[in-house]
Amino acid sequence: MERSVRALARILGGGVRTLIEAALPVACAACGARLVAAEDLPLCADCAASAVEAGPAFCLSCARERRTPRACARRDHLALRAGFTWNEPLRALVHAFKFGGAVELAAPLVDAVLDTAAFAGRPVPDAIVPAPLHRIRRRERGYDQAEALARAFATRTGGPLVRGLERVRSTRQQARLEAAARATNLAGAFRPAVAGADALAGRHVALVDDVVTTGATVHAARDALVAAGAQSVEAWCVAYEPLE
Numbered sequence: 417m418e419r420s421v422r423a424l425a426r427i428l429g430g431g432v433r434t435l436i437e438a439a440l441p442v443a444c445a446a447c448g449a450r451l452v453a454a455e456d457l458p459l460c461a462d463c464a465a466s467a468v469e470a471g472p473a474f475c476l477s478c479a480r481e482r483r484t485p486r487a488c489a490r491r492d493h494l495a496l497r498a499g500f501t502w503n504e505p506l507r508a509l510v511h512a513f514k515f516g517g518a519v520e521l522a523a524p525l526v527d528a529v530l531d532t533a534a535f536a537g538r539p540v541p542d543a544i545v546p547a548p549l550h551r552i553r554r555r556e557r558g559y560d561q562a563e564a565l566a567r568a569f570a571t572r573t574g575g576p577l578v579r580g581l582e583r584v585r586s587t588r589q590q591a592r593l594e595a596a597a598r599a600t601n602l603a604g605a606f607r608p609a610v611a612g613a614d615a616l617a618g619r620h621v622a623l624v625d626d627v628v629t630t631g632a633t634v635h636a637a638r639d640a641l642v643a644a645g646a647q648s649v650e651a652w653c654v655a656y657e658p659l660e
């Protein structure tokens with residue numbers, strides 16, 4: 417019922433949508449408790465307090481190879497700034513954001529991420545580039561969640577949003593594949609977008625994705641950015657799920 421009201425609100429647009437949404441009961445995305453006050457993120461106080469930060473930036477490439485990820489200076493490796501670990505309430509929030517049509521959660525998610533230890537003292541990048549969906553997936557979903565996050569990062573940090581990558585192939589659902597198969601599935605999945613070429617050469621790039629698990633997606637995207645002449649790349653994400 418609520419879904420159909422929201423869909424109607426979206427069709428009606430602007431002011432009517434605001435009125436209809438104001439009349440809806442708002443529930444915590446993680447536990448379902450009714451929220452007494454309007455929050456930027458739909459979480460009750462208990463669920464919000466249970467979010468676990470991922471900690472300072474670390475080397476994702478070393479972590480994938482099961483080496484110590486915090487003391488790496490290799491230029492061919494990829495550093496990751498992740499706001500949170502991939503547990504509740506982040507799963508519920510990202511699920512609503514990614515699959516539930518709640519694209520408006522991009523800005524408050526990014527606000528929460530920028531407050532974490534991983535982003536303390538971060539540089540302002542020359543370009544903020546989303547790891548995009550394939551255009552077919554984007555059309556199915558109606559928006560690209562990585563691009564929505566990258567736009568929010570750009571607004572909040574002052575770095576320019578650059579749609580510098582295209583996904584060449586519509587890769588199979590990553591969740592169904594083992595780690596090794598994911599890397600193979602994604603190799604060559606991205607290429608520099610023609611429109612972004614000038615904005616990447618010689619630049620320090622922040623590469624944005626929603627959730628990083630094996631790191632196969634961001635490594636494949638990083639390779640395409642380096643091929644386009646990027647001076648350096650670090651990955652930014654909302655949540656990180658370490659390998660088992």
Ligand SMILES: [Zn+2]
Binds near residue numbers: 445446
């Ligand atoms: Zn809750």
Ligand SMILES: [Zn+2]
Binds near residue numbers: 476
């Ligand atoms: Zn490393």
